[in-house]
Amino acid sequence: MGAFNLYQHPRNQMPDLLFEIGLEEVPARMIASAQAELLRRTQALLAREQLVAGEAGASAGSAGLSFSTPRRLAVVVRDVLTQQPDLTEEITGPAVKIAFKDGKPTAAAEAFARKSGVPVNELKTITTPKGEYLAASTTRKGRSAAEVLATELPKEIAALYWAKNMYWRPGKPERFVRPVLWLVCLLGEEIVPVEFAGRRADRVTYGHRVLHGHAPMAITAPSTYHSQMEAAFVLVDVEARRQRIRKALDRTTRAIQTIAGPRWREDEALVDAVTHLCEWPDVLLGNFEPAYLALPEEVLVTVMRDHQKYFAIEDGEGRLAAHFLAVTNIALSEENAPIIRQGNERVLRARFNDARFFWEFDQRTPLVDRVALLENVTFQKDLGSYAKKSERVRTLAAALVAVAAERGATLDAGAVDQAAMLAKTDLTTELVKEFTELQGIIGGLYAASQGLSSTVADAIYDQYLPASAGDAIPRSAEGCLLGLADRMDSIANMFALGMEPSGSKDPFALRRAGNAIVRILAESSLPLKLSDVLQAAAPSAEGLARLQAFFAERIDFYLREGRSQAYDVVQAAMAAGADDLRDLCARSQAVSEVRGGDDFLAVSAAFKRMKNILAQAGFTSSPGVVASYAAGSPEGELHLKYTELHARVAELRERRAYREALEAIATIRPQVDAFFERVMVMDPDPEIRLQRLSLLAFVVQGFSSIADFSEIVTAG
């Protein structure tokens, strides 16, 4: 472990600090960030209190490690000063002429002497630009590290962020994530008496509850913490624990004989969750009846992963196998493994049985017969039931299908309509009530098993995609269209009720719905623009403006976060149009690619200058006919180059060869530079002035259909 090279350095005199908080089991989801925060706070405290050695402190900060298990958070910080340096400072007092009257100290002088702790006759006089003043040199004695930590560390612990806190002691003196059981705080081998939540730090900690038992264990020094804990069956290093789990998953999977090429299904989030649920992990292989494999894989995997935290196993072909892996918080032995396996298998069997019961029970009422049942499922109290919503979505989807068809898309209109009608019916099934995270997916599975076309079934299955940034968009055009219609219905109606998101409030996750619409429009093959989707929802004029503003933010977010483009590039590209989102993405991408070029930056700067000049001149008339400029004059050269480029750029733009178009535009730089060097736009003669302004407006407008270059940040 690279992390522990820390202790292979030749040691100097400075001690290390160990701080551990012992807790009742902390929620797995909260541990990682709290662990990092505790280290950050401890290091910041040491730096603030000047307890880090001069050069090391200034250059590298105090080197630190952080550890955690469900029952503890710990940090080790290297090379801590045992004593703060004494601090000498000069404080300025009252002006001399106020401090002394007739050579005798006044009340002001006495007060200053008391405050600074220096007798009046030992006060100094200093000269400042404002005159002579009294001054005193005081030395603040540095405190010991132990004293500082005992006073300050509890404040840092109390300030740790937890998503959910609790009280536990009578009188409710403090809130924390879970009850605090013990504290360890050692500076070198010395105990630092930090107190928090009624506990006083000592050197005593506890090992694994079962494997080590309840016997207290004294930590010798910070440098032995890690190894002493390991001897007590606690792997405090999170990464080491994660690696041990991964290796055990690999090893256990390799031992499976029943299938060819067994693999465990990679699941980063699940590995993370189980890592934070164990102090001493091991991996157990369990089996289930192959008959359950007749159930949809999605259901089986959800039961294993979400309900039992088991890893699924697949064969070399990716087919689910009748095995699972469970991560235990205890070392497995020949004695306990069969017992633990039996228990886990029994639980899984019961859950699969339930799922099978629901799967068969639900099929007795086909989705088509469930449409009526949606009358009883409220979508939102002012918007009525899901039956009503489904009807609205059908209408909206039909309108979008018509637009797309007009533009030559081949869509199965009947399938879209049927999918829209049935999309929400799975909300009435027992299986979705049991596994809410599978809504949509269950509907798609039932649709397929009830003989509906695969177009309908897939559209229903994919309707909630993309649910997050990592998801793909729906597989089919019909699925994409259903996704657009469903979300647009929610957004438009919620907006109409005034329930649009604001600040951190977005109770109906409308931003996420907006992000999905943007992604589908940008990434699918549907020939639809944002305005088509907005119009299909038929908002009021005022509603339309709010929706446009909302989507402008979502598009901006998508380009910056989803496509990693700089904010000025996004601004520039959006200024030239943000309705055809696939086109917008291509333009924005092209601007990103050329923006590093000198010519491009210079032209961008020039465009900004042109726009400023036009704005200052209040020039608003549209550039129509441009006067003929004298050949060889800067105006004439610029105009000539413009005319030459314009045809080429128009042709490139037509082909969406945006990069080439932008590179062509950048070649206008010499003419633009010459124009600004040699010509004064704001000529006293109004006619000349108008001609020059017209020329600039012409150039700016002519080249702004791909991006507004004036938005590009060129300085620095």
Add this chain to the structure above:
Amino acid sequence: MSSVVANKPLTFQELLFALQRFWSEHGCVLQQPYDLEVGAGTMSPDTFLRVLGPAPINIAYAQPSRRPADGRYGENPNRLFRHTQLQVILKPPPENVQELYLQSLEAIGIDLSQHDIKFEEDNWEWPVGGAWGVGWQVMLDGQEITQFTYFQQCGGMDLDPISGEITYGLERIAQFLQDLDSIYDIVWLRDPVNGRELTYGEVRLHEEQQFSAYSFDYADIPSLWQHLNLYEAECKALLERARTTLDEKRLAESANPQADQLAALRFPTLGAYELALKCSHAFNLLDARGAISVTERVGVMARIRNLIVGVAKVYAEQQRLTVTSRAATAVEPVAQPAA
């Protein structure tokens, strides 16, 4: 113990005895199950009301818990209309409460070195009771066997001291101990003389069959609505009367303080709570009958919440006033002049 029962896992009733004995030995009042329909041990006044206010209490009891919608006519091996919880309230929780809990598992024959135990975050909440807490589900070899909660709020009120609540699912634990796939195969009793076994199914199956039928098929919907309305009306009337009977200012200025204080002490808040519980059960039956539409659901739940939270507030106030008045009464004889 005779040889016919040696080395066998605990029967259902031995499990109950062992847990009761364990908590009795740790200073808990052993209360009998509450004799009204409740959905969980938390709803018994021994939990719901006792966690309010400052008085410490350690109490344990088994609580048959009825959940009409969970019935499966006795045909599902893992779901019951009525299951049994063992409820333990420790107010305030001792520092070693987790350790005590683990000892209680040892006491029912679970050797932790042979099992995998995890405490996974699970925060309990009962919105209708304005109650929530922070805690875990305790997982033993992948099975949830206990809900462990530190109550934070109840009846919409912040609690101090906090109560620790341990809820054991007895059927699940028995299934676990006896390694069974079906609840109905749990050995309830093993005759100590001849070793004959009586199963959970033999004792309870007919109840599951009949109560599932009643909840899903027979319960008369108009009558249930009437029950709900009647119980609600009476509960509300009591809560209304509590406003005057328990009015602190009125008590302080009373012309007849002894009589008024006695009336305050005797005011039947516990009766009002039972009426609220009756409403809750009527609601659960209506729900199982499919008689409550999703739109109505929110409204009816809000009505019951008003009752339950209202009772909790009255109970807390009554405790405060009567504890004060009892303290005052206790001081009186000493304070009176000898003459």
